[in-house]
Amino acid sequence: MEGIIKAKEYMDSNNLKMVVYNNEKVVAQSIDRGIKPVYDVYTKDFESLKGAFIADRITGKAAAMLLADGKIAGIYTDLISDPAMEIFQSKGVNFEYGKKVKNILNRDLDGMCPIETISRNVSNVDELIEGIKAFFLIVGMKK
Numbered sequence: 001m002e003g004i005i006k007a008k009e010y011m012d013s014n015n016l017k018m019v020v021y022n023n024e025k026v027v028a029q030s031i032d033r034g035i036k037p038v039y040d041v042y043t044k045d046f047e048s049l050k051g052a053f054i055a056d057r058i059t060g061k062a063a064a065m066l067l068a069d070g071k072i073a074g075i076y077t078d079l080i081s082d083p084a085m086e087i088f089q090s091k092g093v094n095f096e097y098g099k100k101v102k103n104i105l106n107r108d109l110d111g112m113c114p115i116e117t118i119s120r121n122v123s124n125v126d127e128l129i130e131g132i133k134a135f136f137l138i139v140g141m142k143k
Helices: 002-013 036-044 061-069 082-091 114-120 125-138
Strands: 018-022 025-030 053-059 074-081 094-101
Touching: 002 018, 002 025, 002 053, 002 074, 018 036, 025 036, 036 061, 036 125, 053 061, 061 082, 061 114, 061 125, 074 082, 082 094, 082 114, 114 125
Parallel strands: 053 074, 074 094
Antiparallel strands: 018 025, 018 053
């Protein structure tokens, strides 16, 4: 899919962590790590996701839940977890990836990513958003 290719090329050539490409232009981009770029677009500019192509460095279950709920057309990610793949497959989202892993690990690589853990313990996107907000408060991160 051409949109996925354009989003990936833009992300790579500009050393970004995440890109939202829609209507033949980049409508959002980020250098932030983790769930923050996807969370920010989902909560601040939800409409930009509909029909968009995403390029992301790491995509776990939480990001997949948010992006699929936003009705994206497709995504390229350097690293994807099995649960994220399952969500994209069940929602009919086109996806391409560099590497697949069972779970997204935390930054110390000694356990599962805390956001991946949160996403495993929720049943819907609203609960996920609340879990992410609580995590951001715990780690002192701006929402």
